Amino acid sequence: MPKKVYDFRGKQSNISRLIRFDPEAFVHILFYRLLIPVSIIYGVVLLASLAFAGLGLVAKTLTIIVWILFTPQVFETAKAISVTGSRGIAFGHLNESYRFILRTRYSKKAGGYSLFPYLILALWVIGFIFAVVWWSI
């Protein structure tokens, strides 16, 4: 049976439908789609810049672009690790009674997991500043 790829929210392939109910996911998927072709070009340029020093500035510029495009991916990956690590208590949108059962059964608290993506994001921004100021291969 073919998979149904549309519902009341519109066609699944139309990513702009996400703006209305999940803007964070929209940013994530938009940046991912932009990142895909840029990433291939970046890989080729970065490898070429190791052989030809003249490409250093192009590689640095592309690094900054890739860095910005990677930001939502890094944040969402850290968030996914938080969700799975805390069994859904951090960022899981679970209802109160189910959270209570989880806490009782696994003695789990959101703990550091609810801060983890923001910590990773802070490190990522610090790395970005280093890349802008000092990047060199």
Place this chain on the structure above:
Amino acid sequence: MKGSQLMLFSYLTMIGVPILLWIISVTSPVPQTASLREALAVLVGIGSIVFGAVGMREVFLHGGKTNE
């Protein structure tokens, strides 16, 4: 529904490329790490191409499915 085994490369590069980029970036002010950065840049370059290729297949070629 069965996940594609190719997605392993997607997850590996999705996590690996940012970590390596970050290491290159924060070690950039230290001149003694030049050869380390060069070695990591090779990995980042290969990782970026793999990440892009798997992403291309996943997003733009719809996971290689043609009859959907």
